[in-house]
Amino acid sequence: MESYKADVVIVGGGGAGLRAAIAVAESDPALRIALVSKVYPMRSHTVAAEGGSAGVKLPTDSLEYHFNDTVGGGDWLCEQDVVEYFVAHCNEELTQLEHWGCPWSRTPDGHVNVRAFGGMKIERTWFAADKTGFHMLHTLFQTSIKYPSIKRFDEHFCVDLVVEHGRVQGVVAIEIGSGEFTLVEGRSVVIATGGAGRVFRENTNGGVVTGDGMAVAYRHGVPLRDMEFVQYHPTCMPGTGLLFTEACRGEGGFLVNKDGYRYLQDYGLGPAEPSPRNKAMELGPRDRLSQAFWYEQQKGRTIEGQHGSVVHLDLRHLGEAKLRERLPQIYELAEQFLGVDPARAPIPVRPAVHYTMGGILVDGRCASPLPGLYAAGECSSVGIHGANRLGSNSLSELCVFGKVAGEEAARFAKASAPGNSASLLKQAQAVEQRVSGLKTKTGGNERIATLRKEMAQTMEDGCGIYRLADTMQKTCDKLDELKERFKNVNVEDKSSVWNTEWLLAIELEYQLDVAQSMAYSALNRRESRGAHQRLDGFEKRDDENFLKHSQAHYVAGGAPRIDYGDVKITKSQPGTRAYGAAGEKAEQERKAANV
Amino acid sequence: MSKRRPYVRPMAGWWRKNPFFVEYMIHEGTALFVAAYALILLTGLVYLAHGEAAWNVWLEGLKNPWYIAFHWLALAAMCYHTYTWFKIMPRTMPPVIVGGKRLPDFAITGSGLAVAVTASLAMFGLVWGMAR
Amino acid sequence: MSENQRIIEIEVLRYHPEKDKAPYQQVFQVPFTDDMSVLQGVQYIKDYLDGSLSFRWSCRMAICGSCGMMINGEPSLSCETFLRDYYPARVRVEALAHFPIERDLVINMEGFIEKLESIQPYIIPKEPRTLAQGEYLQTPAQLGAYEQFSSCINCMLCYAACPQFGLNSEFVGPAAMALLHRYNVDSRDGGKAERMELVNSEEGVFNCTAVGYCSEVCPKHVDPANAVNQNKTNSAADYFMRFLTPKGGAK
Numbered sequence: 020m021e022s023y024k025a026d027v028v029i030v031g032g033g034g035a036g037l038r039a040a041i042a043v044a045e046s047d048p049a050l051r052i053a054l055v056s057k058v059y060p061m062r063s064h065t066v067a068a069e070g071g072s073a074g075v076k077l078p079t080d081s082l083e084y085h086f087n088d089t090v091g092g093g094d095w096l097c098e099q100d101v102v103e104y105f106v107a108h109c110n111e112e113l114t115q116l117e118h119w120g121c122p123w124s125r126t127p128d129g130h131v132n133v134r135a136f137g138g139m140k141i142e143r144t145w146f147a148a149d150k151t152g153f154h155m156l157h158t159l160f161q162t163s164i165k166y167p168s169i170k171r172f173d174e175h176f177c178v179d180l181v182v183e184h185g186r187v188q189g190v191v192a193i194e195i196g197s198g199e200f201t202l203v204e205g206r207s208v209v210i211a212t213g214g215a216g217r218v219f220r221e222n223t224n225g226g227v228v229t230g231d232g233m234a235v236a237y238r239h240g241v242p243l244r245d246m247e248f249v250q251y252h253p254t255c256m257p258g259t260g261l262l263f264t265e266a267c268r269g270e271g272g273f274l275v276n277k278d279g280y281r282y283l284q285d286y287g288l289g290p291a292e293p294s295p296r297n298k299a300m301e302l303g304p305r306d307r308l309s310q311a312f313w314y315e316q317q318k319g320r321t322i323e324g325q326h327g328s329v330v331h332l333d334l335r336h337l338g339e340a341k342l343r344e345r346l347p348q349i350y351e352l353a354e355q356f357l358g359v360d361p362a363r364a365p366i367p368v369r370p371a372v373h374y375t376m377g378g379i380l381v382d383g384r385c386a387s388p389l390p391g392l393y394a395a396g397e398c399s400s401v402g403i404h405g406a407n408r409l410g411s412n413s414l415s416e417l418c419v420f421g422k423v424a425g426e427e428a429a430r431f432a433k434a435s436a437p438g439n440s441a442s443l444l445k446q447a448q449a450v451e452q453r454v455s456g457l458k459t460k461t462g463g464n465e466r467i468a469t470l471r472k473e474m475a476q477t478m479e480d481g482c483g484i485y486r487l488a489d490t491m492q493k494t495c496d497k498l499d500e501l502k503e504r505f506k507n508v509n510v511e512d513k514s515s516v517w518n519t520e521w522l523l524a525i526e527l528e529y530q531l532d533v534a535q536s537m538a539y540s541a542l543n544r545r546e547s548r549g550a551h552q553r554l555d556g557f558e559k560r561d562d563e564n565f566l567k568h569s570q571a572h573y574v575a576g577g578a579p580r581i582d583y584g585d586v587k588i589t590k591s592q593p594g595t596r597a598y599g600a601a602g603e604k605a606e607q608e609r610k611a612a613n614v
Numbered sequence: 615m616s617k618r619r620p621y622v623r624p625m626a627g628w629w630r631k632n633p634f635f636v637e638y639m640i641h642e643g644t645a646l647f648v649a650a651y652a653l654i655l656l657t658g659l660v661y662l663a664h665g666e667a668a669w670n671v672w673l674e675g676l677k678n679p680w681y682i683a684f685h686w687l688a689l690a691a692m693c694y695h696t697y698t699w700f701k702i703m704p705r706t707m708p709p710v711i712v713g714g715k716r717l718p719d720f721a722i723t724g725s726g727l728a729v730a731v732t733a734s735l736a737m738f739g740l741v742w743g744m745a746r
Numbered sequence: 747m748s749e750n751q752r753i754i755e756i757e758v759l760r761y762h763p764e765k766d767k768a769p770y771q772q773v774f775q776v777p778f779t780d781d782m783s784v785l786q787g788v789q790y791i792k793d794y795l796d797g798s799l800s801f802r803w804s805c806r807m808a809i810c811g812s813c814g815m816m817i818n819g820e821p822s823l824s825c826e827t828f829l830r831d832y833y834p835a836r837v838r839v840e841a842l843a844h845f846p847i848e849r850d851l852v853i854n855m856e857g858f859i860e861k862l863e864s865i866q867p868y869i870i871p872k873e874p875r876t877l878a879q880g881e882y883l884q885t886p887a888q889l890g891a892y893e894q895f896s897s898c899i900n901c902m903l904c905y906a907a908c909p910q911f912g913l914n915s916e917f918v919g920p921a922a923m924a925l926l927h928r929y930n931v932d933s934r935d936g937g938k939a940e941r942m943e944l945v946n947s948e949e950g951v952f953n954c955t956a957v958g959y960c961s962e963v964c965p966k967h968v969d970p971a972n973a974v975n976q977n978k979t980n981s982a983a984d985y986f987m988r989f990l991t992p993k994g995g996a997k
Contacts, residue, residue: 617763617764620763620846620847620854621761621768621847622846623769623847625912629909632819632820634959635959638958638959642955702958704972705958705969705972706956706975706976707976707979708976709891711887716890
């Protein structure tokens with residue numbers, strides 16, 4: 020087996036991984052960085068983020084507002100000290116991207132422009148038309164080329180960590196092009212592999228978003244935190260789940276039901292005004308909007324389409340010129356995929372799974388409980404999203420915590436002795452044997468696609484927008500069954516070069532782990548909070564028992580063990596989460612009470 | 615040992631594989647007519663330098679039906695060349711901003727063709743007037 | 747949905763380096779609905795007909811740049827090309843032209859990545875600025891000067907459309923040149939002189955014979971042919987500047 024000695028290994032070449040790599044390179048040019056990614060970095064799913072990235076910018080805005088929006092939006096399940104750090108560093112990081120060339124949209128006088136976004140009190144979403152993630156990713160990738168100490172392992176699939184003497188000392192990866200294994204040694208490892216939305220049926224995520232990094236850490240005993248909180252984005256393409264950015268509503272778009280009625284006013288988000296008001300109606304948070312869709316569907320006020328019920332995202336009143344300028348990608352997606360000209364007809368949309376709020380448990384400095392292991396981005400749970408993420412906070416998270424993870428991993432690497440290469444190699448060979456076993460074994464009769472489909476369906480059934488104990492239990496049982504059947508999986512392709520069938524099998528095994536952590540965490544949370552909403556006697560938030568982070572621990576061959584960790588509260592005591600006119604009233608009352 | 619063995623496809627006959635490439639090759643091919651006609655004019659110039667008698671011989675030669683047919687062919691080729699040349703012109707120049715807006719491709723191609731037609735007609739009129 | 751379901755024939759160019767001497771065609775019968783892309787067609791093949799078919803894909807929405815293929819001979823993103831547009835005829839799918847085939851529809855893109863890396867695709871600041879000083883000011887017009895060239899998703903369709911790249915793989919080519927131009931015309935950048943060396947070089951812009959097909963197939967309206975051809979002018983100007991200024995143009 021080939022082996023490569025690095026100081027810091029970064030797994031994942033999306034926004035967080037690239038930002039971490041640059042942070043390591045800038046903190047000490049002598050450190051050797053290995054950036055291991057299963058796709059070329061610019062293919063990573065950061066590329067698909069559309070609307071923008073949050074950072075306080077306007078004089079009318081403040082860090083406190085951003086903090087309050089984020090913590091309230093997360094239904095108080097946020098680590099408040101981490102949120103404080105986060106909001107204080109967003110602007111700086113987005114400015115850094117500007118210096119690196121990110122083509123932010125501008126005001127006429129040349130300053131970076133900001134737009135409104137759901138759940139945000141003041142406009143603070145920096146944007147590059149409606150391709151913000153694309154531009155941020157390409158800016159980071161291209162900037163990373165400047166640093167000679169970053170050695171990329173593109174199209175290398177990380178299948179496991181090597182852990183010795185209680186600390187992580189590298190990763191084992193498959194070079195996809197040859198099918199051969201490589202040991203990448205490192206004195207610290209940053210996982211930045213993104214979310215796991217593909218475990219659900221209808222989702223906005225790319226094929227790569229399979230939660231590998233989460234599963235790899237999980238199997239080494241690192242808990243996955245708050246995994247039951249899975250975000251449904253309210254405006255997605257029926258069937259494929261492709262995303263129509265929240266910026267459609269930030270720019271003034273309406274959501275209407277089959278009667279052309281702006282139904283959100285019936286769900287505590289009103290009053291309906293002709294132009295969007297922040298934190299009201301269409302600019303409410305994503306969990307509330309997806310939940311409102313569910314109720315409209317129950318009432319029979321949605322429109323029946325080929326791929327289930329839809330409502331209409333109406334952008335016609337914005338006019339073609341503004342749509343082409345601010346939402347060019349949305350315009351083309353609607354035209355090409357749906358045959359809809361959004362300047363002339365409303366776009367049919369429905370909610371789809373979009374984001375994994377939970378992830379690898381890390382502290383505010385991105386360190387996991389396993390020494391030497393760090394995580395950043397969607398795969399991590401650093402604690403800023405709580406029970407519901409606000410749109411445009413995740414792109415900022417990539418930068419702020421990608422940098423922290425990189426710097427911390429660099430510090431850890433410098434303070435640690437190099438590992439024993441011979442014994443690490445021996446471990447890596449054991450990994451090779453186990454993972455190769457998937458394709459060398461014969462006699463399996465389960466199709467990968469069938470298992471994957473059943474998993475995605477059961478996740479949608481049990482862990483959708485609204486949840487019930489018995490369907491969640493069924494999902495847990497089904498996942499147990501699928502894990503059992505996976506032992507019988509059949510990989511027909513026994514070859515080495517570009518054996519993607521084998522990779523799909525490896526991914527599926529990881530997905531089943533992650534799906535289990537979600538379903539069991541959901542079943543155990545007997546309350547409703549943010550994106551986790553129950554209809555079986557637990558409709559209310561229960562701060563007394565569940566103002567807690569759930570933590571799923573891997574149990575080999577069985578169901579995960581779920582326990583709970585404390586939530587850090589610094590300055591915002593849990594309150595009523597309200598939007599629209601009710602939200603404004605609640606805020607005034609809160610202010611009055613403080614005076 | 616890596617089992618990779620990338621396969622490189624041959625390029626032979628590439629221009630026949632796509633209508634766009636065929637059009638490109640025709641465009642390039644019509645340039646030969648432009649060159650050929652320049653040679654014809656050059657020959658005329660050489661004859662002219664040898665005096666009126668020589669010039670008349672050259673003019674008489676032009677009346678050969680084959681030569682006339684060639685002229686029609688060359689004219690058609692040059693029209694086509696002109697058209698395709700202006701068609702790709704927007705791709706070859708910096709953006710033209712008029713009144714804060716970028717000039718669309720068809721406007722650039724259209725003005726190019728208009729200039730070409732006007733210049734040709736002016737030249738034709740000039741020569742026609744001189745000949746009479 | 748099933749009443750709308752029809753069967754289309756997808757002919758795929760297969761190549762397995764461990765088994766085949768040369769690529770060959772294989773035809774699959776694929777059930778499809780009107781909203782299915784060619785990518786979904788080949789995904790169906792992989793899931794239910796032949797698990798060994800290899801191809802790259804991810805976002806499904808024409809932004810990650812993974813799924814470029816030759817579809818009926820035209821370089822296309824398979825995720826935004828629809829089977830309904832070919833039915834009832836057979837649709838022919840091959841790996842992107844002009845690149846070596848690693849396996850089936852997967853091409854070797856290492857050369858392309860090296861080209862991207864060679865053009866210094868990052869801001870070389872004209873005037874250094876600290877974070878505390880805030881952002882560089884850049885008017886919408888200044889942004890407009892390079893925005894289109896920054897929209898390249900690296901899908902490489904333009905290389906598959908460029909016969910000159912097919913004939914000489916050393917040519918820097920359309921996408922990399924568009925990215926080079928993107929940085930050269932960014933108001934924050936001062937690295938143009940360094941990048942001109944590559945523009946002027948043997949691998950540079952003069953390999954281009956203005957076929958223009960690269961811009962036709964570009965799914966993001968980058969117009970790489972424009973970037974290449976503007977740089978022919980720049981290169982010529984750079985050449986003559988050498989004689990006119992004491993320091994001259996690029997080396």
